[in-house]
Amino acid sequence: MKLATYIYPLLQVATSASCRSIARADNNPNPYPTFQLSNDSTFNFNFVIALGNALTGGSDIGPVLGVAKDVIPGDFNSYVHEWIKLANQTKAQAEAPENAFDPVNVRDTWFSASHYFRRADEYVHQNWSNPLLTTLWDQQTAAFDKAIAALPIPGRRLTLPSKEGDFLVEAIWYEAPPPAALESKHRERPRQQKRPTLVLGNGFDAAQEDLYHYFVAPALARGWNCITYEGPGQPTERVVTPVVDYLLATPEISDVVDADRLVLLGNSFGGYLAARAAAFEPRFAAVILIGGVWDVYLGFAGILPPDLKTLYEAGEYAEFDREILSRRAAGELPGQAAWGLDYGRWAMRTKSPSEFFTKIKEYHIGDVVDKIKVPVFVGDAEYESIFPGQPQQVKGALGDLATLHIFNGTAGYHCQSGAIQEMTRTLHAWLHKTLSTANDRW
Known part of the structure; x- marks a missing residue:
């Protein structure tokens, strides 16, 4: 159950006015304040989230950087595969008998495994019958429950x-x-x-x-x-x-x-x-x-290519749906838009892109x-x-x-x-x- 991260990968849309306005005074063309771990901005942002969780036992820096190195930019399957691999490796470490004596070991390793399973879940929503929608979520939940059971209270x-x-x-x-x-x-x-x-x-x-x-x-x-x-x-x-x-x-x-x-x-x-x-x-x-x-609508409408936004706001919903789904199937949507389309419709339980945008107008x-x-x-x-x-x-x-x-x-x-x-x-x-x-x- 999660669609808030729908917002996150859209953060670094390079065409947004806010990003265009933040070029550094030294004329560095990179508009971002941090080193980019991927030239796919949506993947980069998820890596930033993962690194941040290291502060509270929810990740380890080296393994996250390893995923960032191995993921193919823009390739959803590559992204999912690398996070699942790390999640399963970390789960195996959490289950190792030699760690059972130490509640800190138990807690942090299960928190990390849970988090890695959640990261893997980001890009599996195009096909609603994808078994990973269930298995990844069950895995993250079970791991998280083991982690919170090891908290001081x-x-x-x-x-x-x-x-x-x-x-x-x-x-x-x-x-x-x-x-x-x-x-x-x-x-x-x-x-x-x-x-x-x-x-x-x-x-x-x-x-x-x-x-x-x-x-x-x-x-x-x-x-x-x-x-x-x-x-x-x-x-x-x-x-x-x-x-x-x-x-x-x-x-x-x-x-x-x-x-x-x-x-x-x-x-x-x-x-x-x-x-x-x-x-x-x-x-x-x-x-x-x-x-x-x-x-919310005014913010989310910014992810749409201008011609598609014009179609939607003109009330041409059938044509809008056909065109955006056609571009998605052909791989012609930018990564953040493709992911948002998949995930937004899944979370709102609608197959229709126009219905999703209409719902968020509320x-x-x-x-x-x-x-x-x-x-x-x-x-x-x-x-x-x-x-x-x-x-x-x-x-x-x-x-x-x-x-x-x-x-x-x-x-x-x-x-x-x-x-x-x-x-x-x-x-x-x-x-x-x-x-x-x-x-x-x-």
């Missing part, structure tokens, strides 16, 4: 009923271990058991497992509980509210959750979803949008943004090429409630991929300041 998968009872919410609960630094600072007073808690939603039906490496591990290290969630189809306030209900009404959980310091975080397309949820769920003390999304926050009443961190990125300018729109609509932060330089990719340290320290500094009254209780 094991993570727990949850299945929560919706308030209406018509669907279930899949979630993972992570309880923060006692933060030693905070305990030593106040060693003469009893430790406060209730902790601030992050509620985390990923992007376009994305893997909640990815959120562990982006946000959960850094938050646990700072004494924050976390709960990640996935809903049926696209998460909305109908998904978020059952999660909050669970946190506040379940005794063994509510005992360690500070109800006054609940924070909602949405990543990528989740930056739209979290904003919409916050408009209807009043129990959050603050909201974080990485990044701010005003209108996602905009202009009609509800005035209902948000808590402080909001709005993340923007210098090299944002999916929703350029939209974080500023979100900030403008929220006024003084919002703090707009622009991540620059090597932290300036979409969702700060490859710069997790800078992103998380920025977020937690903002949270400390924003929730300073509550923090004074530690």
Whole structure:
């Protein structure tokens, strides 16, 4: 279950205005702030994500660089094959009896194996009957569960009923271990058991497992509980509210959750979803949008070649579908567009490209943004090429409630991929300041 990464490989579309505008002052023609590991920008971005996960035990740098060396640029089958090979090698290491004595060995190796299986899953969605759609996901899930079972306080998968009872919410609960630094600072007073808690939603039906490496591990290290969630189809306030209900009404959980310091975080397309949820769920003390999304269609339409976009917006849906599918079959679409077409239709459960684009027109926050009443961190990125300018729109609509932060330089990719340290320290500094009254209780 993951489509948030639909956004990621489109990040580095070379024709976007934002990328064209960032040429370095020394006239270096390379418009990117980092060394490129592939001349296929979509593959390069996935390698950047994979390298970033090394900070939290979700990858190893050498093996990722080995995949980057061996993958044939633009060749989806090559990409999938190399990641599966690494995932299986890492799984075998995780299963080695000599590693069983050490929970750190167990945890990190299973986290890496799970992550590599998820990377392999990126490019297998053109054919809905492809058995890899099931086997890769089963493999990543099983590996991830072994990893979180080896955390100091094991993570727990949850299945929560919706308030209406018509669907279930899949979630993972992570309880923060006692933060030693905070305990030593106040060693003469009893430790406060209730902790601030992050509620985390990923992007376009994305893997909640990815959120562990982006946000959960850094938050646990700072004494924050976390709960990640996935809903049926696209998460909305109908998904978020059952999660909050669970946190506040379940005794063994509510005992360690500070109800006054609940924070909602949405990543990528989740930056739209979290904003919409916050408009209807009043129990959050603050909201974080990485990044701010005003209108999803306006961003996604930028992936279309201009002639196809003209066809679609003229309402020539049958011709649009025929033409874009014909180009896909002939290998005439750029890699990022081919992947987006495959993955977007699969995740939205439609064979029709035009129906996919029509569905995403429903996602905009202009009609509800005035209902948000808590402080909001709005993340923007210098090299944002999916929703350029939209974080500023979100900030403008929220006024003084919002703090707009622009991540620059090597932290300036979409969702700060490859710069997790800078992103998380920025977020937690903002949270400390924003929730300073509550923090004074530690």
